[in-house]
Amino acid sequence: MGTMIGNLLAPELKELIERRDFTRLREILCGFSAPDLAEIFIDLKPDDEAVLLRILPNDLAAEVFEYLPREDQEQTLRALGTEEVARILNEIAPDDRTALLEELPSAVTQKLLTLLTPEERAIATNLLGYPKESIGRRMTPDYVAVQQHWTVAEALEHLRQQPDKRDSIAQLYVVNEGGQLLDFIRLRDLVVSQPQMPLINLMEHSNLALRATDDQETAVAAFKKYDVTILPVVDRRSVLVGVVTVDDVLDVAEREATEDIQKLGGLEALDTPYLRTKIVEMLKKRAPWLSILFVSEMFTSTAMGYFEGVIQKAAVLAIFLPLILSSGGNSGSQATTLIIRAMALRDVLLRDWARVFRRELVSGFLLGCTLATLGIARIVLWQALHFKNYGPHYLLLALTIGGSLVGVVLWGSLVGAMLPIFLRLCRLDPATCSAPFVATMVDVTGIIIYFNVAFHILRGTIL
């Protein structure tokens, strides 16, 4: 939708900018919604973006600005004059402004704060006072508070006097004289009631609220549990300080999922989208983990060193080594992925460790037996069909491969499942235990399992 419009329109806009035909430009642009305009703007140079923002009406300019990616916002701010920056910053929604200001270098943030009207500055500095990643940083003070002793008519009159609140005000919040949150009223109930009805009759008897200092993850969980689109936010003394809407939380939930996925893949979570991340930045997120994994994996060489004699005697054992190790790594990756996601969704809690252990004990054993069957079949079949000659002791070799597979897959499943739980127990993020990390751990122990099984089964024959 938007992207298509952007692709079609961008050349025409560029031409009009060059011709300085601002009347026509304004006409065209005002025909689009802010999100569509934002998509069009992304394809333009920052200077052109600045020109277009300047000719838009105040409120539309601010709205488009809110929809721009962070990077474009920063570049556009630089391209705009002080007066226009002030115009836009004063107009954009407080929660989006916080999100922008918290990302900028603090000197820039300070400078931008001076451009705000005293009233907006108070709001901005207040929101910036909440800890990073807290609900306070995502909330907006655009809510309507009413007193419990009011009538419907008084509440409606109060509503008429409110400056335009852009966010949906489907709910009005009932507070006492001290501003403490008591309850809420649905706008709909207000609308269909008699004017002289006391508000107290419409109250929903719910004091559900978020704490401004709580982590944003709490908000995600609360929105999911209570299936609501907006929640009030209170401070330590239960005073209503703002509201959070679920669309802001959708971003938080998505960012968390991305972080978990990237950590699971064995790298630090990126701060920006893939294509917008500088290569140097990306290497900083990838190289350290890759190096840590590499250094850990060096223990495989140490372990293998002990078995160098065995390999010299029976090079055929080396041939099956990657197969055995990767099976342990894969089953570990499955288990760790399942448990990390289940813990993120609170399906698995610390106290469930024994249940997880039992499940993986059974699953790992059965999965190991499945692969062992395949592995044994392969050796016996290849020997029978003369694809390859594993020598007179090929059945013992098949047994070695099968036995090792059961051991390695079982071990991989257990390590993969228990490691995230162990990390949570140590109050660390379970997602730091990436799938590659589990694979590396399983590789080192897998070598020991494999050569020990081989030593016991093949001693006196090919060893």
Place this chain on the structure above:
Amino acid sequence: MGTMIGNLLAPELKELIERRDFTRLREILCGFSAPDLAEIFIDLKPDDEAVLLRILPNDLAAEVFEYLPREDQEQTLRALGTEEVARILNEIAPDDRTALLEELPSAVTQKLLTLLTPEERAIATNLLGYPKESIGRRMTPDYVAVQQHWTVAEALEHLRQQPDKRDSIAQLYVVNEGGQLLDFIRLRDLVVSQPQMPLINLMEHSNLALRATDDQETAVAAFKKYDVTILPVVDRRSVLVGVVTVDDVLDVAEREATEDIQKLGGLEALDTPYLRTKIVEMLKKRAPWLSILFVSEMFTSTAMGYFEGVIQKAAVLAIFLPLILSSGGNSGSQATTLIIRAMALRDVLLRDWARVFRRELVSGFLLGCTLATLGIARIVLWQALHFKNYGPHYLLLALTIGGSLVGVVLWGSLVGAMLPIFLRLCRLDPATCSAPFVATMVDVTGIIIYFNVAFHILRGTIL
């Protein structure tokens, strides 16, 4: 919060159920919100759940039922009498009812449909008529439609006559005589306007809408792009058929992230939470992929078979094999994770393939050089410190390891990044290309790279 209440309360409730003290039970239960009650109910036996649901007032019973996990809903339905099932089914929100009915065996669904009033049955069968995973299945027909020639007073009168719409009606939808969606009006604007004002003055000039037959992923993307909490849904002829709220989409977004994560981990996505999935079900999701990976990995044995002679001559090469292969797998896992997530978030599109290729070419090469440096340092250091004697040609061996690492890591990054893009090009889900799958591919080719580099560098010395 809720869980704590549940833990404290469950024993007391059980006792009251045994004593059949329904008056006291009803008193206690009515003091809680529906989501909290649902958490309390989960800890009870289905029969007890049924008893409690029976004593709750109609609307609260239905609301609590909506918040129960799918499994509990099914068990409770079985424990309830036909009359109570009808009572609850007729009362719960249409979108939640669809979600329940679509999961049940079709015979049960048919039977339940007969319990609905003709009006509710029409709604239910209509919603079930939309394809699985479509927006139609997640929408509710609880919206308020107004005509564009009405005045504010007429709209408010219409609102008063509506049966109780539980979902927030922060927006009213303007339709023409044929029911086609024209625009929307904010309830707030309606409330603060003069009664004789024509609605046409309040219209928002936005025809933003979802299509009922579109995939639910489209809805997630639209809510993210437009930062709204509710969107109207239209059919092929632009007729308004329902609304979707963002809280339903939050669940969809989460389920999609879970699916992607589980596929990335190398297994089929589970249909139910980990601890609630039967072991047999879980094995069905894990064993096939593990077996496919195992069979693919068998090519490593084939590839190694070609180099059996080399290994016999220089067993030291086998010692470093797991280190080299795992480095390729890890860099591939990083790249594939980054690209799959970026594609899911639409940060990377098909047309970006060349940019991705160039980025991974540079990153893969630099990452390979990093690991090569570590690998070479390790061999030289161990030799110098007499930890291990790699023989007179240890420098050539170090060079072999270093060269192979650059090749394998570069190759792993490229394969990991390009494979998801290739799958999307073939109109397959990029997430089917799991990290373990990339690792397997890189293992087979990694063996070939390693032994070829070794052959060229070490020929005439230890080979």
